[in-house]
Amino acid sequence: QQPVQSPQAVILREGEDAVINCSSSKALYSVHWYRQKHGEAPVFLMILLKGGEQKGHEKISASFNEKKQQSSLYLTASQLSYSGTYFCGTDQGGGADGLTFGKGTHLIIQP
Amino acid sequence: NAGVTQTPKFQVLKTGQSMTLQCAQDMNHEYMSWYRQDPGMGLRLIHYSVGAGITDQGEVPNGYNVSRSTTEDFPLRLLSAAPSQTSVYFCASSYSMQAYYGYTFGSGTRLTVV
Numbered sequence: 155q156q157p158v159q160s161p162q163a164v165i166l167r168e169g170e171d172a173v174i175n176c177s178s179s180k181a182l183y184s185v186h187w188y189r190q191k192h193g194e195a196p197v198f199l200m201i202l203l204k205g206g207e208q209k210g211h212e213k214i215s216a217s218f219n220e221k222k223q224q225s226s227l228y229l230t231a232s233q234l235s236y237s238g239t240y241f242c243g244t245d246q247g248g249g250a251d252g253l254t255f256g257k258g259t260h261l262i263i264q265p
Numbered sequence: 266n267a268g269v270t271q272t273p274k275f276q277v278l279k280t281g282q283s284m285t286l287q288c289a290q291d292m293n294h295e296y297m298s299w300y301r302q303d304p305g306m307g308l309r310l311i312h313y314s315v316g317a318g319i320t321d322q323g324e325v326p327n328g329y330n331v332s333r334s335t336t337e338d339f340p341l342r343l344l345s346a347a348p349s350q351t352s353v354y355f356c357a358s359s360y361s362m363q364a365y366y367g368y369t370f371g372s373g374t375r376l377t378v379v
Contacts, residue, residue, distance in 0.1 A: 156307065186367060186368070188367075188368075194372070195355060195370035195371060195372050195373055196308070196355070196368075196370050197370070198367030198368060198369070199367075200367075201366070201367055241307060241308065243308075243368075251310075251313075251323075252298050252310040252313045252323055253308075253310070253368070254310070254324070255300075255307040255308040255309070256307055257305060257306060257307040258307055
């Protein structure tokens with residue numbers, strides 16, 4: 155079952171902050187976050203593991219609430235380059251069955 | 266390093282034709298997978314492999330076959346193309362089946378079945 159992402163779309167001005175949420179009805183082992191620009195491949199941003207370990211980079215942070223099976227991606231002081239579609243991918247079994255992706259959140263950053 | 270290479274980038278097929286989408290990675294990744302992406306649907310897993318000689322079905326495997334004879338290559342075969350298989354196909358790989366690492370995606374194959 156696909157995780158549910160919210161919001162579906164958001165429009166911001168450069169410098170504003172954004173939060174994208176991902177919620178699953180099943181117990182999760184990890185949550186991945188990817189960004190995809192139009193016509194390009196998804197690019198890995200961050201992974202959050204059960205137990206609190208987090209691996210990511212740059213000016214993006216995320217949280218993982220294991221009790222609620224929810225994750226949030228935080229984009230601070232957004233830049234024009236942050237525009238794109240953000241997907242969360244959830245994993246229930248340590249990677250054995252691949253990732254189940256949400257439908258995506260479209261983020262548009264305006265000057 | 267080239268990363269994950271997919272060929273072709275674009276393909277038009279007639280209903281009933283068969284073809285193979287190629288995927289190769291040069292990162293010595295154990296785990297490889299195929300996804301299809303349709304508007305508003307996100308990415309859906311077709312097949313995956315945890316190592317050479319081992320493959321398994323994902324969420325939407327019908328109409329597709331895979332094999333993994335080497336660590337580097339993971340081709341996806343469409344047996345008899347149908348318009349419902351019109352989509353963008355992405356191959357992805359990871360260092361391990363354990364979800365400790367992110368996936369590296371290829372640039373995609375845009376397939377149209379008429």
